[in-house]
Amino acid sequence: MRSVGEPSFAISVCIPTFNPDLKYLKLLLESLERQTRADFNVIVSDDASANADLIKAVLSTCKLNWRADWSPVSIGMAANWNRCAQLATGQFILVTGQDDLLMPEALEQLVSQAQASNSDVVFSVPHFVTESGDELQNPSSAVTADSIFPNGDVPMNNRATIVLGLLYGNVFGDPCSTLIRLDSFRALGGFSTEYEHAVDLELWLRMAAGGVAITRISKVVASHRAHQKNATSVHVRSGASQRDRDRLAVEYEASEFADATWNRIVARLHLHRLHDLMRYRTASEPISVRMRGGGRTRLRAIAGEITETFGWTEPIGRSLL
Known part of the structure; x- marks a missing residue:
């Protein structure tokens, strides 16, 4: 296993895995290899996958600076997300699904905004793709972020963030399109293991209630893959x-x-x-x-x-x- 050592990174991209489709995992890693910003590392935390040996084979060909941790027993989704973040060494983290995709300028745009606005959280526009990678309209048929948020960069009012989350669910962004300052993430306790599904939304609301600085940018930086077997559908x-x-x-x-x-x-x-x-x-x-x-x-x-x-x-x- 390649070791990340002790260097300082701007971002740690966290990839929690559990029985991933290797085709999608390869595509995710390839999208990371195309990033225009290079000061990041990749943390993989595997939750006792049955295909762990195959995941290791995929990682062995990865050109990125990466580290992987392998749990002998399954600890569950949110706990695995937290373990992945615990291994992070970057100033910021981005937790992406094992089958999501990042645009080439994703990390550059998110970190630039976080530094310019001194934000603890930066959301970007939710975007979805099908199993084959084709663009997909919001699969939940719920109110879309476009119908709520204006164009441009928007400093988020914390109170409004809480009300919007309770009204519409996660219209802010999936974890794959959300940058989080690691110190703030840890100070607030990370993802809650008490929730089954709204693990990300619960954290966004808790961070807003905790008074952290939140900004939304009107750019698509990542694509969340929607299919029948992913956690959201289940x-x-x-x-x-x-x-x-x-x-x-x-x-x-x-x-x-x-x-x-x-x-x-x-x-x-x-x-x-x-x-x-x-x-x-x-x-x-x-x-x-x-x-x-x-x-x-x-x-x-x-x-x-x-x-x-x-x-x-x-x-x-x-x-x-």
């Missing part, structure tokens, strides 16, 4: 996505939201549950939180969700920025 079909969205709402229920805003969050949870039931046949999960205020306020929230869903009104999230 979690939606199993109901884990619903459970985590509900759990996040419970965690932030005591926050001082206006009744109108809170009721839109709760109405969106019901819409999210209905969408998964109709599209994925996901079993309905109970929603723990309730609307607030009088009947008129609640009806306005339901009507607002209906008109936004059908595109008759702009997303309420746009008014928060």
Whole structure:
């Protein structure tokens, strides 16, 4: 195994693996080899994959500065993400899925923005590709980031980040398109192992609640591969996505939201549950939180969700920025 030694890097690209499709893993590594910025290393943390020997063979041909760690037993997704980040030596980390892709200027654009704005987190535009690499519209059919965020670089209001996350889920960016300052990541405890699906979203909201500086750039720097076997698809079909969205709402229920805003969050949870039931046949999960205020306020929230869903009104999230 090639050792990273002790040099200082601007970025550590963290690749947690679990039974990866080797074709996609090779494509990810090739996309990293094409980066226009060279001061990064690659950390692979494998969660007891059945094809570990084949992963080692792929890494043996990799031209990058890399290090790999092999768990003898499976510790789970979030714990493996954290272990990968624990091995990082860069000032910043980027945690990418084992089948995602990075654009050639991804690391250069993200780090340049983080340094220029002194940001702890930099989101970029979510982007999706199919199994064959073709561009894909937002596979969740949810509100898109483009409909909420304006063009250009946007310093994120932390309070607005929390409300947007509770309303729409992860409209900010997948881990593969999000740069995180390693010191801030560690200070806040890393990814939560209590969540099944919304591990990244939970961290984004916790970082916003912790007051870190967050910026969004209107560039595509990475592509998240959407297919039936990836974790996102599995979690939606199993109901884990619903459970985590509900759990996040419970965690932030005591926050001082206006009744109108809170009721839109709760109405969106019901819409999210209905969408998964109709599209994925996901079993309905109970929603723990309730609307607030009088009947008129609640009806306005339901009507607002209906008109936004059908595109008759702009997303309420746009008014928060």
